[in-house]
Amino acid sequence: MPDTIQTFRHFREVPDHLWRWPNFSPAEIACRGTGKLKLHPEALDTLQALRDRLGKPLIVNSGYRSPEHNRAVGGATRSKHMEGTAFDISMANHDPEVFEAAAREVGFLGFGFYPRSNFMHVDLGPARSWGTPFPPRATPFPPETPPAREVLAESRTLKGTGAAGVATAGAGGVEVAQEVLAEAQGAVLPLVPYLDTLRWVFIALALGGIGIAVWARVDDWRKGRR
Incomplete structure (x- = not known):
């Protein structure tokens, strides 16, 4: 019924x-x-x-x-x-x-x-x-909202490569400064040996940043983010 x-x-x-x-x-x-x-x-x-x-x-x-x-x-x-x-x-x-x-x-x-x-x-x-029939939508509604992508500025990969870039630029800058100071006279000459040590510190930071970027890429790939 x-x-x-x-x-x-x-x-x-x-x-x-x-x-x-x-x-x-x-x-x-x-x-x-x-x-x-x-x-x-x-x-x-x-x-x-x-x-x-x-x-x-x-x-x-x-x-x-x-x-x-x-x-x-x-x-x-x-x-x-x-x-x-x-x-x-x-x-x-x-x-x-x-x-x-x-x-x-x-x-x-x-x-x-x-x-x-x-x-x-x-x-x-x-x-x-x-x-009157509706005109076709220029952009149809998606069936579901796709998962949010990482914000570029917050990406671990970007952070790693950014750190590497800064450190590499720093190492290059130290080399230029070392050459200029090596030609200077007087009181600045005692600083030259320390700049060599500082250059290696920046190189180490650059290598560390590259390592972080590579690890982040592999980790994102494993988790299906890329």
């Missing part, structure tokens, strides 16, 4: 045991003007199936409409919204082409396209469509 279609004077009157659609609430589906709700289980099952198939939230702009509210907003005289079998869904977080295909797969038959207002109407039928 099919589920009974019931109408409630206000969505707050819907018993908890009757509501089995986890991604929606009675307030989302109720009439925006009066708070009334026509609980149509088949329509809500189809809406939940669409939500499950797409794997992302559905923003319901309009669900059930009471006859008086439907007249107030200029709805069609036989609008499926008044039967509780129609939903206007925002395309703010959906690719319209993907959304339409999924909606047809789960059983929706009626489609209205409203690209200027950025929503799509779906209902249980009869099969028909109206409105």
